[in-house]
Amino acid sequence: MNWFKxxxxxxxxxxxxxxxxxxxxxxxxxxxxxxxxxxxxxxxxAQQGESYRIMFVHxxxxxxxxxxxxxxxLWCASSLVFNTRLSAMMAQAIxxxxxxxxxxxxxxxxxxxxxxxxxYWVWDARITSELILLFLYGGFLALTQAIEDPRRADRAxxxxxxxxxxxxxxxxxxxxxWNTLHQGASITVSAAPKIAQPMLVALFAMMxxxxxxxxxxxxxxxxxxxxxxxxxxxxxxxxxRQGTL
Amino acid sequence: xxxxxxxxxxRGPRTLFRDLSFAALPGDxxxxxxxxxxxxxxxxxxxxxxxxxxxxxxxxxxxxxxxDTVDTPGTRGGQGTPGTHATQGTQGVPALxxxxxYVGHAAGWSGTLSAADNLILAWQLDGEAAAREPGAVVAxxxxxxxxxxxxxxxxxxxxxxxxxxxxxxxxxSTRPLWLLDEPSSALDDAGQQLLExxxxxxxxxxxxxxVATHHPVAAAGATIRRIELGG
Amino acid sequence: xxxxxxxxxxxRGERAxxxxxxxxxxxxxxxxxxxAIGWACRRDLLLTAHGKSELALVFVFFVLVTSLFxxxxxxxxxxxxxIAPGIVWVCALLSALLSFGRLFGxxxxxxxxxxxxxxxxxxxxxxxxxxxxxxxxIGVPLAMLTPLIALQFGLSAGAMIVAxxxxxxxxxxxxxxxAIGAALTLGVRGGAALLALLVLPLAIPVLIFGAGAVDxxxxxxSAGAHLSLLxxxxxxxxxxCPFAAAAALRIALD
Numbered sequence: 157m158n159w160f161k162x163x164x165x166x167x168x169x170x171x172x173x174x175x176x177x178x179x180x181x182x183x184x185x186x187x188x189x190x191x192x193x194x195x196x197x198x199x200x201x202a203q204q205g206e207s208y209r210i211m212f213v214h215x216x217x218x219x220x221x222x223x224x225x226x227x228x229x230l231w232c233a234s235s236l237v238f239n240t241r242l243s244a245m246m247a248q249a250i251x252x253x254x255x256x257x258x259x260x261x262x263x264x265x266x267x268x269x270x271x272x273x274x275x276y277w278v279w280d281a282r283i284t285s286e287l288i289l290l291f292l293y294g295g296f297l298a299l300t301q302a303i304e305d306p307r308r309a310d311r312a313x314x315x316x317x318x319x320x321x322x323x324x325x326x327x328x329x330x331x332x333x334w335n336t337l338h339q340g341a342s343i344t345v346s347a348a349p350k351i352a353q354p355m356l357v358a359l360f361a362m363m364x365x366x367x368x369x370x371x372x373x374x375x376x377x378x379x380x381x382x383x384x385x386x387x388x389x390x391x392x393x394x395x396x397r398q399g400t401l
Numbered sequence: 402x403x404x405x406x407x408x409x410x411x412r413g414p415r416t417l418f419r420d421l422s423f424a425a426l427p428g429d430x431x432x433x434x435x436x437x438x439x440x441x442x443x444x445x446x447x448x449x450x451x452x453x454x455x456x457x458x459x460x461x462x463x464x465x466x467x468x469d470t471v472d473t474p475g476t477r478g479g480q481g482t483p484g485t486h487a488t489q490g491t492q493g494v495p496a497l498x499x500x501x502x503y504v505g506h507a508a509g510w511s512g513t514l515s516a517a518d519n520l521i522l523a524w525q526l527d528g529e530a531a532a533r534e535p536g537a538v539v540a541x542x543x544x545x546x547x548x549x550x551x552x553x554x555x556x557x558x559x560x561x562x563x564x565x566x567x568x569x570x571x572x573x574s575t576r577p578l579w580l581l582d583e584p585s586s587a588l589d590d591a592g593q594q595l596l597e598x599x600x601x602x603x604x605x606x607x608x609x610x611x612v613a614t615h616h617p618v619a620a621a622g623a624t625i626r627r628i629e630l631g632g
Numbered sequence: 633x634x635x636x637x638x639x640x641x642x643x644r645g646e647r648a649x650x651x652x653x654x655x656x657x658x659x660x661x662x663x664x665x666x667x668a669i670g671w672a673c674r675r676d677l678l679l680t681a682h683g684k685s686e687l688a689l690v691f692v693f694f695v696l697v698t699s700l701f702x703x704x705x706x707x708x709x710x711x712x713x714x715i716a717p718g719i720v721w722v723c724a725l726l727s728a729l730l731s732f733g734r735l736f737g738x739x740x741x742x743x744x745x746x747x748x749x750x751x752x753x754x755x756x757x758x759x760x761x762x763x764x765x766x767x768x769x770i771g772v773p774l775a776m777l778t779p780l781i782a783l784q785f786g787l788s789a790g791a792m793i794v795a796x797x798x799x800x801x802x803x804x805x806x807x808x809x810x811a812i813g814a815a816l817t818l819g820v821r822g823g824a825a826l827l828a829l830l831v832l833p834l835a836i837p838v839l840i841f842g843a844g845a846v847d848x849x850x851x852x853x854s855a856g857a858h859l860s861l862l863x864x865x866x867x868x869x870x871x872x873c874p875f876a877a878a879a880a881l882r883i884a885l886d
Contacts, residue, residue: 319834527751
């Protein structure tokens with residue numbers, strides 16, 4: 157199958173339009189399942205009581221925020237190597253969702269921290285790295301928005317994302333060193349209580365839910381970007397006339 | 402020696418030029434005309450390697466020797482290899498990357514440095530032998546009527562004088578392909594004559610020049626090809 | 633021409649040789665990578681010498697901002713000694729940030745950056761040369777100012793020396809990251825703030841290991857591990873940043 161056939165915005169647009177509602181639906185269903193299992197089925201934790209349940213959202217969004225950054229960087233690499241406009245558009249479609257997930261991860265981490273360790277913010281390695289990841293997303297979004305020429309914005313953003321993704325392991329490593337150096341016994345927010353089976357199911361379901369949502373949001377957003385960029389082109393006007401925009 | 406095939410340039414919603422093809426042999430001067438906004442500057446910048454075209458090829462030294470092709474996939478769904486500039490030319494003729502001299506709209510000189518310093522730096526950057534020749538700077542400046550300004554910072558020179566400084570630089574340039582964007586602008590009649598003499602000598606020595614200009618280009622002995630952009 | 637017929641053969645050979653030499657000297661030699669580094673470095677140093685000294689601002693800023701902290705947190709010596717490594721590094725970072733716009737800004741404005749690209753000289757080498765000049769003009773003086781700050785904050789002599797060493801190792805890395813950021817934001821509205829947003833997160837490892845080195849020295853321990861990590865970072869940045877910045881410059885000028 158010739159994947160390159162879909163690498164032009166004109167052919168990708170209708171495909172994305174047909175596909176994303178399914179991902180939204182899947183996300184909704186998985187979300188309900190995860191909530192049910194996480195709140196109704198999973199047992200109360202011996203140490204943390206009920207408040208641990210926020211971990212389901214926190215871990216899911218934190219993991220996905222990092223995963224999405226890598227995916228975004230892959231799209232960026234593709235746009236530079238193959239010189240396709242659509243790859244850059246996909247990267248820019250993913251970025252806001254990734255940033256939102258990072259933000260939610262930080263907030264849920266804070267909400268988890270308060271009842272568990274008495275403080276909203278803990279400068280542990282994972283949370284601090286998550287904060288830096290938020291800055292990296294922010295930089296990408298700011299750069300691509302600030303540059304007016306879309307071609308230059310695409311390529312500059314792509315280069316930045318690649319530089320960022322190379323630096324992420326370095327940053328994570330250095331923050332971990334910093335953390336162990338300054339806090340003797342490390343309090344890690346990720347120290348989840350002993351995982352019982354239903355908790356694992358809930359966690360897994362929640363991750364899938366957020367992943368499906370991220371795909372749906374990215375597809376929806378890339379359609380908006382395509383319309384914005386290609387306004388005035390023939391194929392778009394044809395779609396408008398047909399009423400299937 | 403310079404062959405352009407199917408060159409297209411799209412900037413946002415505007416297509417500046419589409420499917421532009423022409424060829425230039427040693428000794429040719431290509432005159433590019435067209436109304437404002439027709440893409441003359443973009444064409445020159447693309448030939449200079451500053452901009453990437455959206456489609457098409459630029460061939461230097463075409464045929465036998467090494468071929469420098471700049472072939473960008475553009476809108477064909479991503480197929481084709483990104484352009485590469487070969488670093489080895491055929492015997493005697495350097496590769497495209499080292500064959501170009503460009504005079505654009507920007508001044509192209511550091512304002513705080515003197516004319517003489519700027520000239521030497523430019524020759525050094527291009528690897529010209531003139532940089533190592535003791536009297537070359539003064540001689541070149543003299544030829545362009547700038548010798549009294551040689552120690553003045555370029556910021557104190559007029560537009561026309563800065564253009565003449567480019568002519569001084571080109572007078573000792575061994576680069577075969579000259580890309581000049583409105584070189585006559587700001588030049589007085591004397592300067593215009595110097596420019597024409599320079600182009601004539603360049604063409605006679607086997608060089609190629611692509612000149613975007615409204616002035617009719619007259620250079621003794623050179624074959625003038627005309628390209629009209631725009632519409 | 634006098635004595636043409638009766639010329640001894642070696643004089644004739646000499647003239648022919650001189651002619652051939654002139655012919656080959658007339659051919660241009662493309663600039664090598666090392667030559668490009670030297671050219672760009674010399675040129676930037678020349679420009680700095682000729683230009684107005686906006687540079688002094690960077691050093692005044694450094695000293696000024698470090699002086700703000702005791703005013704903010706109180707003059708207690710033990711506290712100041714404890715936070716000194718971090719303060720020196722953060723302020724050095726922010727001061728260096730002020731100067732990064734100059735890396736490519738004026739060359740872009742007057743069109744000489746375009747000339748550098750068209751010339752076909754290795755762009756990464758030109759960028760590297762600019763980075764070297766920038767380190768000499770900004771990085772080294774900043775490092776030389778740290779003993780002053782160290783005195784103000786009551787750091788020990790050993791920590792002071794380590795601070796200088798760490799800054800000498802770290803500022804080239806910062807300049808490399810700054811070059812990438814400056815190239816990406818060339819000519820963009822609000823470029824200075826955007827540059828800060830792009831560079832500061834990437835500079836965090838340098839901050840951590842640099843401040844950690846001074847901390848270790850102050851505590852009487854060896855700073856060797858920190859300094860070697862900084863050294864490794866320096867090598868990686870020296871190799872990687874010029875290429876990334878050159879790619880960013882081409883993107884910016886497209």
